[in-house]
Amino acid sequence: MKLEELRKIRERAEADLRLRGGPTRVKIVVGMGTSGIAAGARATLRAILDEVARRNLRDVTVTQTGEKGLAAQEPIVEVHEPERITIYGEVDEALARRIVAEHVVNGRPLAERVVAVREVKG
Amino acid sequence: MIADLAMHLADLVQNSLRAGARSIGISLARRGDSLLLEVVDDGAGIPEDLLSRVTDPFFSTKPGARVGLGLPLLVQTAEATGGECRVEGREGGGTRVWARLGWDHPDRPPLGDLPGTLVPLLATHPEVEFTVELRDDRAAWTLSTRELREHLGEVPLTHPDVLAFVERELEEGLAHVGLKEER
Numbered sequence: 001m002k003l004e005e006l007r008k009i010r011e012r013a014e015a016d017l018r019l020r021g022g023p024t025r026v027k028i029v030v031g032m033g034t035s036g037i038a039a040g041a042r043a044t045l046r047a048i049l050d051e052v053a054r055r056n057l058r059d060v061t062v063t064q065t066g067e068k069g070l071a072a073q074e075p076i077v078e079v080h081e082p083e084r085i086t087i088y089g090e091v092d093e094a095l096a097r098r099i100v101a102e103h104v105v106n107g108r109p110l111a112e113r114v115v116a117v118r119e120v121k122g
Numbered sequence: 123m124i125a126d127l128a129m130h131l132a133d134l135v136q137n138s139l140r141a142g143a144r145s146i147g148i149s150l151a152r153r154g155d156s157l158l159l160e161v162v163d164d165g166a167g168i169p170e171d172l173l174s175r176v177t178d179p180f181f182s183t184k185p186g187a188r189v190g191l192g193l194p195l196l197v198q199t200a201e202a203t204g205g206e207c208r209v210e211g212r213e214g215g216g217t218r219v220w221a222r223l224g225w226d227h228p229d230r231p232p233l234g235d236l237p238g239t240l241v242p243l244l245a246t247h248p249e250v251e252f253t254v255e256l257r258d259d260r261a262a263w264t265l266s267t268r269e270l271r272e273h274l275g276e277v278p279l280t281h282p283d284v285l286a287f288v289e290r291e292l293e294e295g296l297a298h299v300g301l302k303e304e305r
Contacts, residue, residue: 001291006273009284013277042132045242053282062280064246066140
């Protein structure tokens with residue numbers, strides 16, 4: 001392993017985190033079981049990680065989960081906000097990028113391919 | 123359908139994660155004319171009476187799941203290339219899935235995009251320790267997320283520079299042990 005390179009990455013990233021620290025505002029969960037992986041969930045997950053990184057969204061975390069019984073609509077992407085959870089289905093790379101840009105950044109959920117919206121009771 | 127071996131591995135890792143594993147070992151080895159593939163975890167394990175059925179295409183433990191084709195497909199892929207696939211419980215809990223495929227067999231699926239498939243999975247599960255081991259008759263290469271995290275401190279594996287770094291490392295590892303293919 002190129003430890004010197006890793007050390008530099010850490011130094012840069014830590015300096016960045018100090019500048020922009022703060023709590024998590026949005027959690028994005030990508031569902032990818034067998035069918036999701038076959039349906040392109042890895043491209044979806046990569047697109048979301050890439051978009052979040054490119055836009056430097058420090059208050060967004062990205063995680064991944066297995067199948068959720070929605071196999072026919074995979075890849076599934078869930079956007080968890082304090083007040084609601086929005087679930088999108090059949091999310092390809094392009095839609096994944098729009099979810100980040102329009103929903104997560106601009107706060108305007110997309111109208112298309114929404115499988116469910118769950119209000120979170122406070 | 124599962125088109126390459128990277129997807130098969132991702133599917134096995136997904137099974138381990140679903141079983142609540144905290145430690146997952148992924149290994150890929152080229153030995154003579156065989157390609158050996160293994161995923162070992164410390165998850166909940168598979169009860170003895172179900173072990174013989176997990177490779178049955180019509181059997182799944184996931185409630186609501188219509189298909190549980192991951193393991194049966196791997197069995198099919200392994201056998202189609204003159205190899206075999208075994209699913210075993212481990213002493214003290216956990217599961218070991220092991221498959222042997224014929225490397226030069228025309229029906230062997232390509233390796234696929236291993237870095238692009240595995241690295242996002244590894245990075246998005248900070249609660250799990252992953253090791254990736256690649257080897258052939260001459261060389262061996264290992265990656266451990268625990269070691270990466272020790273060097274990274276608070277910086278997550280999902281950081282873009284880290285993701286790119288780990289993918290490059292894995293790419294080099296594959297080349298180092300003769301698992302890089304032009305197909």
